Structure formats: structure tokens, C-alpha cells
Amino acid sequence: MSIEKIKEKLATINPTTFIFYGLIAWFVVAFLIYPNINIYYEIFFKDGKLSFKAAEKLLSSERAMRSLYNSLILAVSLVFTVNIVGITLVLITEYFDIKGTRILRLGYFTTLIYSGVVLVSGYKFVYGENGFMTKLLVNLFPSFDTTWFHGYWAVLFVMSFAGTSNHVLFLGNAIRKIDFQTVEAAKNMGASTFYILWRIVLPVLKPTIFALTILTFLTGLAATSAPLILGGTEFQTITPVILTFSKSVTSRDLAALLALVLGLATLALLTIMIRFEQKGNFMSVSKVKSELVKQKISNKLGNIAVHMLAYFLFLLYAIPVVLIIIFSFTDAHSIATATLNFNSFSMSNYMNVFSNSSALKPYLVSIVYAATASVTVVVLALMASRILQKFRNKWTVILEYALLIPWMLPSTLIAIGLIVTFNTPRMIIGNSILVGTVWMLFFAYVIVHIPFTLRMVKASFFSLDTNLEDAAKNLGAKSFYTFTKVLLPIILPSTLAVLALNFNGILADYDLTVFLYHPLYQPLGIVIKNSTDAQALSDTKALTLVYSVILMIMSAITLYFVYGRKSRT
Template sequence: MKKKKMKFDSGQLPKYLIYAFFVWFILSCLVIPNINTIFTVFFENGEFTLEPLQKLLSSEKAMKSLRNSCILAPALSVTVGFVGISLVLITEYFDIRGARMLRIGYMTTLIYGGIILVSGYKFIYGNNGFLTNIFAKVIPNFPTDWFQGFWAVLFVMTFACTSNHMIFLRNAMRAVDFQTVEAAQNMGASQIRILLRVVLPVLTPSLLAVTILTFITGLSATSAPLLIGGNDFQTITPMILTFSKTVNSRPLAALLALFLGIATILLLTVMMKIEKRGHYMSISKVKTTIRKQKIRNPIINVLVHIYAYILFLIYVLPVVLIVLFSFTDAKTIATRKLSLSAFTLDNYKTILTEASAYRPFIVSVIYSLLSAVAVAILVLMACRIIQKNKNKASAALEYGLLIPWLLPTTLIAIGLITTYNTPRFWMFNKILTGTSVIMFIGYVIIKIPFTLRMTKAAFFSLDDSLEDAARSLGAKGFYTFRRVILPIVLPTVLAIFALNFNGLLGDYDMSVFMYHPLNQPLGVYIKSLTDAQTNADNSALSFVYAVLMMIISGTVVYFVYGRGDKTKVKK
């Protein structure tokens, strides 16, 4: 008998190439750099050493930064939790006058954040700040340096980190079954008792999840401590940035980043266990949407309204002043005194006409656009593999791509820098550290986990009968994906693409470690404009950048959230 010869199916070649690409990407970008970080810390010239740990323990600045982060994280979890729950109750549960306007004000953190948000608060409350000058005139001997240190950082980050509550906790509130509230009311329960025993338990899983994310944010805080922390309150990430600038101190930076990584992994493990416990669900057959509750006690009603509008002013004031001062001259910005005579469009003309001014904006737009496209394509391929192949290989692919979700941005950045500062054969013997490529890789890495989880949910919500029907009509796999699957998941993919682009446009945490000196991104450039020694002209440019980014971000938020809400109403 003649043995049958194995024929190579050329049609399977693209599939094998995609598999090979994912193996290469996960190993070279997600696994090896983080393993190399550990070796960088604990191995010197091939020998195990604890010298970096000893140096860290003996460094007063490093230990103080660790203590500060450990103080900030739990404090931030409490303050953000309190304010975040307040925002959701004000806009979704209680009947508050002007709730729609209040909601828009509370959601301003979705259109600006990071270094821009902190610089806005610094412009208002910092030395020679808008409100600081007013306080100094009204109150004798008022200290102009009052807004710095722990309390300043806590204040700014409290109002900067409520975005997750306005997205996730708000959605959870809409899932509350009003029939349970009515049942409690019929049994004579008070409003406080209904809120504590009926409504909040439904929100508990989402609340615990966002609280853990807030804790992680507090541990890895960067922008607020840098700009308003002062000399007395610097946290881990700014210290990592300082240590990473010199070769001799990079092991200390890597060790601090490892501490952040371990803490993040532990906290996310807790969050995943919470998710596995499930959610509180209504057992009624026909759910009814929540109806806003009027506060019966008139005194409490007035106090809640006052509280709601004070929060509104805190959120909106930085946005309003940034927009107004972006149209003023340098003298007005320096004196913080608004007047119609100072109105000018010169700041916007400078951004649009001078290469040195618009180059950082163009650089960020290009990097953000390319990275968002690359992440979308990468995750689409991965989700298709995970959906079609429920085996160990697809599970390994999913867990591999979720590695960045377990690690702070600083650890990822340090891993890439320390690994690719020498030629590596799997990277075609090229040095990547200090090049334009490495920041693109960093951007892609940090956006993969969120994109994967959201896109995977869209894929698994598909009706399998659609693909079965296409297959029965003779359609091949790629054709089915392109003409049947992709059009259905495309709205989700485009929404995530927009959010990724929006988030990367003003990124500072990754950019400050990875950027090329000749291609300075917007986040890093704005940070340089907000330094204490900068002049008023530079401050004007930072305001214009902030306004342009808020316009872009606001447009994105409208198309992602605003149009969706209208569609639901029409249905």
C-alpha cells in the first residue's frame, strides 16, 4: 500500500501566521519584559543580589513615597466612594431639580482628565490661583501656598476619579427593580432604610469593583502628586520616574514598580473573586425601572440640593475657567483677572500656525490613532479565535492578552525600557529604548485588556444561527466574518476605538517614560507648560490644548453615550 502524502493546505497559512504572531507578541511584549524586570532587580552579573532592596529600604525618599501611596489609596477609596455614590443618587435615584444639568457637570471628568484636569485645579487653587487670589484679598494673611500636599492631592483626585461611578454605578442603579422599592414602601419602611437595605445591596458588586479600581489608582497616582504634592507628598510613581532617569538607580525604579505590580495583582484577584460571587438580582418576573424618589423631609431636601450644586460648581468651575482664560492674553492669565478687553484669538492662532506649538498635538493624534487602530485589529483577531476555538490554546491567548490588566503602567514601561535597551534577536536585533516605536508598543499594550473584555462580550452575544446560516449557504470563514459578524460587532468596536483614542490623546503616565525627545506627546508637553517656572504665554497654550482635547473628548462621549441614550428612549 502506498502511503498517502500529507498535503499542505495553503488556505490555512493565514491562520498559522496569526497564531505565530500572537505567540511572538505575548512573549516579546507582555511576558519577557516583566520577567526581565525581576532579573534586573535581583540579579547582577548573573548572581542573585538583594542590594537594590537594601538601597530601597535605606532610601528615605523611597520609603516616604511608599508610605504616602499607602495613605492615599485607602483615603481616596473612602472619599471617592462617598462622592461617587452621592453623584449617582443625586442624578438617578432622588428627585433633584436640574438633575440633567447636574449630570452633565458631574460627567465633565469624562472629557478631560489626567495632567490637564490637575493643571486646571492648580490654576484655580494653587499659588497665585484664581480663587487663591480672591481668598487672599478677603482673608488677611491668607497663605497662598495652602493648596499643596496630601489634602490637595486627595481633593483633586476625589473629584477626578468619579468617572467609573458615573458609568458603572449609574448602570447598576438603572438595574434596580422598582417593584422591590414599592414593596418596601408598602411595608412602611423609611426612605433611609429602603436606600440601605434595598437599593445599595444591588449596587454592592459594582461598588466593590470600582472601589478596588480607585484603590489601585491611588497607589499609582502620578499627575496630582507631581503638580500639587509639593516636596512633602510624593508617591510611588513620581519616585519611579525620578529613579528611572539614571542607569544606576533603575533597579530601584524597577523594584518600586514591582511593588505596585504585586499590589495590583492582589487587588484584582480580590475583585475577580467578588465577580464570581455573582450579583444581587430581582426575582420578580416583570422588572420595572426605578422612579425618582422625592425627599420627604424638607430640611434634608434643601441640604441635599445645596450639596448637589456645590459639587456641580467644583466639577464645572475648572472647565469654565480653562475655556475663558484660553481666550485671554498673557497678562490676564498672569494676574488671573478676567476682562472683555483682554479677549483674543492669538492663542488659537499660535497653536494652528506655529510648528513648535501644534507639533505635540499632531504627534499625539498620530500615535493615538495608530495605537487605537492596532488594538482594534489585534483584539478582533483574538476574539474571533477565542470564540471559534474553546480549547487550552484559546484560553492561553486570552489570559496572555489580559496580562497588562494585572500590571500598573509604570511596571510595563520599566519592563520595556530595561529589556529593549540592548538588541534582542526576537525584535530583529534592534534597540527600541529611546526610539519612536517603543511608545507605540506601550500604548497598544495598556489598551488591550479593556478592549478585549468589551469586544469579547460583543462577540459572545452574537446569535450562532447567523453564522450557521451563512455556512449552509456555502460562505467561507473569512467571508462570513467580514459580511455577517463584523457588521454586528462594529458599533461596539468603534465605540471602544473612540474611547481608546480619547484616553491616549492626553496620556502622561506611559508617555513620560517612553517618548522620543523629538516627538514629544501632548501629555508630556502640557506637563512642561504647567511647571512653576513657566510663563503666562505657555499657560495660555496649555489652556488651548485643554479646550481642543475637551472638544474632541466631548464629541467622542456624545457619540458613545449620548446617542445611545436617545436610541433607548425612542425604542
């Protein structure tokens, strides 16, 4: 292209568009590329010379190597336990004809409205040393060990039930798409219920199960909340050790290297998953699919056993949520002693949260972070999606891949990259230091949520009818006017749904927050985790229960508006 044509092309671009393009380019380079390259330099080229000193320190650190081993053990264990529990839940709710399925769903879907540090703190509140269920077991069995709920088995127990959210959403959706004709044909040939399940239904679900297995493994490998709260000193995994190392300047290189190991493992597993999907060829043999009909279990004993299992799992899921809600209305003494007394019930905890500025502060901090980061990431995704829609060249391809970088890296590596990079003045951010400021966590939230937001918003953009834009252009409308008045209103509902999901995810985040939060502005995730410590005051625990209930309500409302309303249309 000649210089004249380039000048002519540039002259047609609105100055506002130039600003948008420049902003996106700066964000990509400053926060997605530079920190992730710099972390390699800081590890292997300290003082400008190639050095493997950090690797030697890592290999000689018994604590670091033990954390790697523990993370691997946890990840492998979760692959089995989460798949077993998750597949069982989906079969109970979607495949078998079980009485009271609607009630069972309420229990099984609780992990969708509370997760992470809120969920782990809830389980500790119920099963911990001073927990309600522990006290109940002690009353039944006086010699029962009150410190039973900690270490590897406690972490595995909590994460096995907490990690089924993806199964409920994605595997449940996949099983509903199974062609009922193949199931009916096998039944007519005399195949038993469990034979059909094993030989026909589960093989069709293999791609989804494999993808969920990879995600489960990665979740176990990068687990933070459960090992930190329940693991104790005997079961420390990678992320809690990275957190400890990152707080000291002398061991920060070890933290960076451990995060890098975690990142490489993530990339390797994602590559394996992509290769598996490319090689796989899964299709229905029927040209006209029929809707799946729930299957009755003909064997009477088998039917009773499945029903008992279904309601036992319901209790395991529902008890923590119910007890959190109940105890949030009790006084500090009842919470500390895990005892229920009718006279102790009141609204004082809720009134305290909304009337006391210090109690309300963590909630407001989290809302401000969640709102500003969610809006920012949606705006960036809208601008990037618009560029990807209008132009298709090597630069837009590079832009798209760059914006997807956080999807390939664990949040731990992203956090350490930001700490290592922006703990000194950098020209790319105006010679400022971000470490120790409120902006650090804000940028981290935006970075982590960019990939998901981009994929969703981009899908909405590419589903638009191009004739709409052409018609507006023929009528003399400028590009910015066309975007704001014609295109944006069409994609706004799906964009707002993504914004709501991001807001929900940021509100009680802990895994990323714990690395980057400002000490004077503690978000909810930090406050909730601190309340699980043995030395935490009873009043603090009472407020935490209120925070947890409010978060669950907000999550439920968000999920209803994002998913529930769609299912009714």
C-alpha cells in the first residue's frame, strides 16, 4: 500500500477511534505482554546475566518441592472424586427419573451461588473444630476428635463437592442433547438401564467429560482457598507457598518460578485438550434427534439405592448453606459455641452491617472494585470486538491472541508478574509504581476477566446482521453513531449478562485478591478468609456470615437474570 493510500485511509478514521485503538494497544502491551515477559527476565537474567540460581534454590527447598508434590496429588485425586460426584449429580437430575428432582437441584446448584473462599469458610464453619456438625458428632460420640477436619482429606472433601459447578452447567447441557432414539433402540434390544448408561450414554459425553477433567486438574493444581484455610501446616500446596514467598523480597524469585511452573503446566494441559478435541470426531447417528426422556430404574433395590444416594448428596450440599443462613441471624455467642437458641435470633447482625461504616466498608470496597473493573473490561471488550469485526489482518489476529493470554495463565502467575514488574517505576505506566496502590488489584481484575468477556462480546458482534450497518452508513450515519445507536442496543442484553457474571465473580474473589489488595482497603474475600482464623473474634464471624448470605442472594439474582430468564423464553 502506497503512502498516499495510507494517508487517505488514516484521514477517514475518527480521532476518537485513534484514541480507542491507542488505549487498547497500550493496555495489551503494558499489562498482558510486558509483565509476562519481564517475569522470565527477572527469574533467569538477574543483574543482566543468565542465571539458574532460582531453579537451584527451588530444587533445594524442601517446602517448595513438597508443595509441588501436594498440588499434584490433590489435582490427580480431584480428577476422580469431582468426576464421580459431578457425573452422579447430572445423572440424578437429568437422566434418571428420580422423585423430587426440583428440590434436589436446589441443593446441587448451591455451588453456583457461593464458591471459593465463601464456600470453604462455610464448610469450616460447619465441620471445623468448633463447627455445628462437629459439636453434634461429639455429643453422639464423646471420644470424637474435634480437629478431624483439616489436612489433605478435608481439602479433598470440600473441593470434591465445590468443583461440580462446571459439571452441573456443561455436562447437564450435553446430556440433554443426547438422541433418545439410540437409547430407546438399545432398550428394545433388551439392554439393561446401566448397560445403556455405560455403553451408549457416557461414551457420547466423553468430549465434555475430558474437557471438565482438564479443568478440574488445573483447579486442583492452582487451589488456594481450601489448602490455605483447611490444609494446615501438613498440607501446603503451590499457591499458598507462592503467596508466602511473594511477601519476602529474598524469596520472591522462588515465588515467580513456582508460578511459572504452574503456568507451564496449565499451557501443557490446555494444549493436550485442544489436540484431543481436534482429533476427536463425535456425532449422532440419527438425522432427526428426539428429546431425551428420563429413564426409570427398573431394579427395585437399585432404584432405592440411587434415591438414597441422591438425598444424601442433597444434604451434604444443602447443610452448609442452610446453617450459614440460620446462624447469620444469631448472636456472637451462639456462633462461637455452634448452638441454636430461639432467644438468640435477631436482625442485629444485618443492622450492624448496614449501619456501621467499618462493618460496611469491606462490602463497599468489593462493590466498587467489582463495578469499576466489570464496566472497564466490558468497554475494552466492546472496543476490541469492534476492531476484530471491522478489520481482519495480521494485526487483529495478534490483538485477539494477546487478549486471550490471561486464559492460558493461572491467576497466580499473573499476580506475581504484576508484583515483580510494577514494584519499581516503569516508563510504560508513566514512571509510576503500582505495587501497594489500589490500582494494582483493579488492573488485575480487568486482566483476568478480559478473555471470557471478549469471547462472549465478540460472539454477539459477529452474530449481527451486517446489512444494519450498511443501511446506517448509506443514510449518512458516522461509525461512532452507528455503533452507539444501532449496534450496541442489539448486543446490550448479552453484554449486560457478561457484565453481571464478571461483577459476581469479582465480588468475593480471594485467589487473586490475596496477592494484590491494599491493606487499608480489604475486599470481602480477605475479610471472610480472616474470619476463619482461630483468633478471629466472634463478632467478626457474625458479620462474615451476613456477608456470605448477601453474596449468595446477589449471586442467585444474577444467575436468574442471566440464565433463568433465558430458560423461560
